[in-house]
Amino acid sequence: MMRIEDILMTLRMFQDENCDVRTVTLGINLMDCADSDLATTCRKLQEKIRRLAGDLVQEGTLVAEEYGIPIVNFRLAITPVAWWAADYGVDGLVRVARALDQVAQEVGVDFVGGFSARVEKGATRADNALIAAIPEALASTERVCGSVNVASTRAGINMDALLAVSRSILDLARRTADTDGFGCAKLVVFANMPDDNPFMAGAVHGGGEPECVINVGxxxxxxxxxxxxxxxxxxxxxxxxxxxxxxKCTAYRVTRIGELIGTALAQRLRVPFGIxxxxxxxxxxxxxxxxxxxxxxxxxxxxxxxxxxxxxxxxxxxxxxxxxxxxxxxxxxxxxxxxxxxxxxxxxxxxxxxxxxxxxxxxxxxxxxxxxxxxxxxxxxxxxxxxxxxxxxxxxxxxxxxxxxxxxxxxxxxxxxxxxxxxxxxxxxxxxxxxxxxxxxxxxxxxxxxxxxxx
Amino acid sequence: MSDNSQDFIIAVMAKDRPGIIAAITQTVFELGGNVTELSQTVMGGYFTLILRATLPAERKESVIKQHLEEDWPDLALAACVRRYSPERLFEPELDTAAYFLTIQGEDRPGLIALITRYLAERQINIEDLYTRTEGDAITLILQIHPQNRQSAEHLRADLQNFGERQGIAIHLLHRDILRATSEVGAIRRMVRQGGCLS
Structure with a gap:
């Protein structure tokens, strides 16, 4: 038998103290969805997300029930869009965002992060198009989140990109004025952006990540x-x-619960557990x-x-x-x-x-x-x-x-x-x-x- | 031990004091036996113990009991002895996880009988049980093992209704959650060993 105090303390964490798994975020690499034809790209990305994330909510709910731990949100993080949707221009990128929004709704996740670019040292044509597309893309979708990494300790701060992002933020705020500029809550501007952050709005499936991975917040x-x-x-x-x-001891216990749920769900979905x-x-x-x-x-x-x-x-x-x-x-x-x-x-x-x-x-x-x-x-x-x-x-x-x-x-x-x-x-x-x-x-x-x- | 040996299960109760385990294990030793498992607890000043020991097969249960009760008159031991049988009357399926069931509420006569009957009707075995009363409040913690996944699912689905009907707060905690928060072993190994989600 375990110590009674340990059992009651763990029970209190869930019963009275709002301990939960805030998010299970499935990272998916979409690099192989890029196609010269925009419609094909949208179809491929939707097919891939359906294939890999179709069971996420159902399996996650089963794990949550099995362990009796609430999982509050299920989310997706994808390869930064600017990396694989280079030639579509602003309008094309907005269509990509809408395709993501649609498939996110289908698979039952509340947000999909990765309408993103990394421009800390310089911006590509695709990066610039993505920054320009942010206002329309995030204002016209419900579940798509974006992020732009404008700075890093290795590269410094790209002030041109930062100013361009600022203009996009102001535009996005105007487009969502009826909700007090809420569209901007779906956009994060980073320095030293992590590649494996499961929390929104800044989640992406960054470089060096596997094909598909479960991250837990x-x-x-x-x-x-x-x-x-x-x-x-x-x-x-x-x-x-x-x-x-x-x-420190409390953080230990909470972290262990997250790892347990993430590991169990990753095993069920047969994908690696990330972080x-x-x-x-x-x-x-x-x-x-x-x-x-x-x-x-x-x-x-x-x-x-x-x-x-x-x-x-x-x-x-x-x-x-x-x-x-x-x-x-x-x-x-x-x-x-x-x-x-x-x-x-x-x-x-x-x-x-x-x-x-x-x-x-x-x-x-x-x-x-x-x-x-x-x-x-x-x-x-x-x-x-x-x-x-x-x-x-x-x-x-x-x-x-x-x-x-x-x-x-x-x-x-x-x-x-x-x-x-x-x-x-x-x-x-x-x-x-x-x-x-x-x-x-x-x-x-x-x-x-x-x-x-x-x- | 020789091939001509047999496992016995021995339970002993007495008023608690120093020297009880020493006396019991001494008797087992003198009867040619070896203790292989032992668990004890003390409640309200009373000591109780259950042990498994390997003894020569010709030893009779009544003789072992007699030695335990008469060799140590000062301890006033009450013993119960059975030959060990490997046959299990309850065997949970391999993929069924163990849980802790916690019950908190106002104490009343018959509450433990009510809860344990509820579990028995669902083929859920109680492996350990602890109760604590503070004033009118009682806390019960039961380590339980449903026979199969289906009975675990039924239990989970029905618990809240049962708690509300009986006016008690009742919660089910997966054993791995408690292991994760109380032990330092690797989670990945825990999930692999558990096998409950495979």
Whole structure:
């Protein structure tokens, strides 16, 4: 018999603390679907996705039932479209996006990631076409997500591409103005983009990946919060080392569940298991918030002095627990701070405790970046590019992934609210400082940092 | 042991105190036996033990029992002895996983009988059971093994209704989930060994 306390603790994780497998993402290589004829390409990609992902939801549901673990989302990640749909031009790429949208609906996944390009060192004709196609492609589809990697520690920051992406983001926001620019929630701009991230909107099936692979994203802000809460309630003379240790052990348990589910499903589908990404991914539900963890760690007002240090402790402990739990930890693995999706963060932003500058500082040590941050709809492309360039610089200089999912909310300015609903939540529109436009207009590429030369 | 040996199953109960296991195993040794498996527990100050031992085949159960109960009068042991039979009366199918069934609710007379009857009717074997009461609340944890996948599926489908009807919170946890969160062994090996999803 196992220890009773272990059994009850594991039960609590699912019963009371919102522990779940946030996403099972099937990565599929679509390089062999490219054809000189666009219609043939669309047919081939749909056939391949049907063949490889047709059983994903059914088999995944069986595994979830067998183990009694909820799998919240099933998703697809595909080879970046710009790699294999080179000659179709903007209109052709939009048709590819629609074909993906249709087949995603057929196989029952909620998102398909990979309407993507990597342009950190330079953009090909296909990359430029894809960036130009983003507004129409993402506005006219429901399930297609896109991403553009504009920077890396090895290549620097491609400012021309960044400005072009900024213009596409503003266009996409205008096209989805009736939903407060929600289309932009389906687009991520990366520095040091991972090839195996299972979380949307930035999932792709990148270079060096097998033909088909199962990646799993687990989450558990509620589990971590309650673990810290219990520790504090039971031990009056704690120090931060004790908190870190508790979070690490909790992260271990959550990661193990993800690997178990991923391994079992991969075995059923007869595809390799790739990685488990333990990222504390909040939802607007009470008890499923990264902000609540920070509060439980003693940061009464999220954004107050000490918030960045607390987030650093949290992120590091999560990574350490995950790394010990599994040799297959990958993706982003850390803490997400998506403002609209985390009720406590959104409230702090609305109070003025969490301005974009403070969020930027926090992203220097968490696992992603400026995520689901709403900015004024009249922000210029140059200012938007500047905000993202700052975020990229943090990633490039620190050998880490940073990402931006910024939502310019059409017709709304600072103090107003954008409402997306569901798991995407709502958030205040936050001001961004302009005045650096001339720097952005220089264009070209910010060179790679000296420590990018690691060979 | 020689070919002329036989396995016995021995159960012993006594008021708990130091020296009980030493006494029992000493008796088995003096009767020419060797203990091969042993499990004990203590509840409410009472000790109980079950062991498997290999002894000369000519030993009679009644003699073993007599030695256990009379050689150690201070311990007041109550023993029960059976010859081991390899025939199993319940054998789960190989691809059926083991689970932990947890029940939490208000304690009342007959609750354990109700739950265990419910499992028995579905051909679900209880391999271990633990109960804990705190005030009026009771927690039951049962390690169970359904006979086949079908009975596991029926159990899963019916559990919530059963819990609601009886006013108890009832949950089913796959054993591998608990192993994954409590042990440090490799998950891949665990899934391969489990075979429950093949």
């Amino acid at each position: 687990v989450s558990g802000p509620g589990v971590v919060k309650r673990a810290v809460e219990r520790l504090r309630a039971g031990s009056p003379d704690l120090n931060l080392g004790d908190l870190a240790e508790e979070i 488990v990404d333990l990222s504390l991914a909040p939802t607007p539900r009470i008890g499923d918030s990264v902000g609540e963890i920070l509060q439980m760690m003693g940061i009464g007002r999220v954004g107050a002095a000490g918030s960045t240090a607390a987030l650093a402790l949290l992120t590091d402990a999560v990574k350490k627990g995950g790394a010990f739990a599994s040799s297959s930890v990958g993706g982003l693995s850390g803490a997400f701070i998506p403002v609209s999706e985390d009720a406590v963060l959104a409230e702090a932003a609305a109070r003025g405790d969490l301005p974009v500058d403070k969020l930027e500082a926090m992203t220097s040590i968490c696992s992603v970046g400026l995520d689901m941050v709403c900015i004024p709809g009249d922000t210029s492309a140059e200012t938007l590019a500047g905000v993202m360039a700052d975020e990229c610089a943090i990633g490039v200089m620190n050998h880490k992934t940073t990402a931006c999912r910024l939502i310019p909310v059409p017709g709304k300015g600072p103090g107003e609210r954008a409402v997306f609903g569901g798991l995407f939540g709502e958030a205040p529109v936050q001001p961004v400082r302009s005045g650096g436009e001339d720097f952005i207009r220089f264009g070209g590429r910010i060179p790679a940092p000296i420590h990018g030369l690691r060979n």
